[in-house]
Amino acid sequence: AGQLLVRVAATPINPSDLMFVRGLYGVKKDLPAVPGFEGSGTVVAAGSMAGRLLMGRRVACVPAPTSDGTWAEYVVVPMGQCIPLLPRISDEQGASFFVNPFSAWALMEMARKGKHRALVQSAAASTLGRMMQKLAAREKLKLVNVVRRAEQEEMLRKLGAEHVVNSSEPEFEERLRLICHEL
Numbered sequence: 001a002g003q004l005l006v007r008v009a010a011t012p013i014n015p016s017d018l019m020f021v022r023g024l025y026g027v028k029k030d031l032p033a034v035p036g037f038e039g040s041g042t043v044v045a046a047g048s049m050a051g052r053l054l055m056g057r058r059v060a061c062v063p064a065p066t067s068d069g070t071w072a073e074y075v076v077v078p079m080g081q082c083i084p085l086l087p088r089i090s091d092e093q094g095a096s097f098f099v100n101p102f103s104a105w106a107l108m109e110m111a112r113k114g115k116h117r118a119l120v121q122s123a124a125a126s127t128l129g130r131m132m133q134k135l136a137a138r139e140k141l142k143l144v145n146v147v148r149r150a151e152q153e154e155m156l157r158k159l160g161a162e163h164v165v166n167s168s169e170p171e172f173e174e175r176l177r178l179i180c181h182e183l
Contacts, residue, residue: 001048002079006061010095011039011070027065038062039070040085040094051079058085060097070095096127104131111141118142118183120176124164125152133161142183144176 017035019025039061043054059082063075085094111119119136123129124145136143137160144163147153153164163183165175 002051003047003076004043004051004054004059004061004079004082005045006039006041006059006075006077006082007044008039008041008070008073008075009058009091010041011036012092012096012099014038014099016099017069017071029066034068034070034072034075036063036069036071036075038095038098039075040091040097041075043082044074046079048079054079054082054084058091058094059083060085060094062098100128100131103128104135107132108135108139108141112139116141118144118180120144120146120180122146122167124156124161125149130156130159133159144179144183146176 014037016025016037020027020037021035040058041061042056042058043051046052046055061070061075061077061083062081063069063077064081067076069075083097119141121129121132121143124133125147129145133143133145133156142163143161144165145156145161147156147164147166148168150166153166156164163179165172165179169175
């Protein structure tokens with residue numbers, strides 16, 4: 001009761017997943033263990049009448065902390081840890097519905113509580129980095145975005161990023177220092 005069987009369509013490989021596989025993430029499971037903290041797929045079985053309402057529906061999902069993860073063909077998940085997906089949301093988008101969005105919100109909350117006027121983020125062209133860019137703009141918080149390649153710099157500028165520094169450029173450290181000092 002309260003569980004769904006989801007046929008997995010997509011699941012991301014987040015840094016937290018890689019740390020888990022290496023045994024370096026705070027969560028330990030008995031081996032053998034299937035990794036994967038989030039995913040998306042179609043509900044193919046339900047353990048309760050309420051869950052049957054989701055039969056055949058595509059969902060974003062997170063497995064229970066003590067169960068196997070989403071890097072599988074099928075995963076059992078608590079019904080309360082599933083979100084039905086709208087048709088316009090792809091399986092890939094749905095698969096990343098939890099880890100990065102919650103991380104971005106948590107980081108913004110920390111910035112608000114700390115009354116910070118600006119933040120510096122590395123890996124700014126990542127999915128999490130792009131989410132942070134949108135949230136920072138909404139919060140009117142200055143964000144210094146660190147990237148490694150020129151095309152990433154261009155992509156972030158198209159998203160409205162004002163401060164972007166490329167760590168592969170020779171003047172990177174000085175530019176970063178000057179922007180941080182200014183902000």
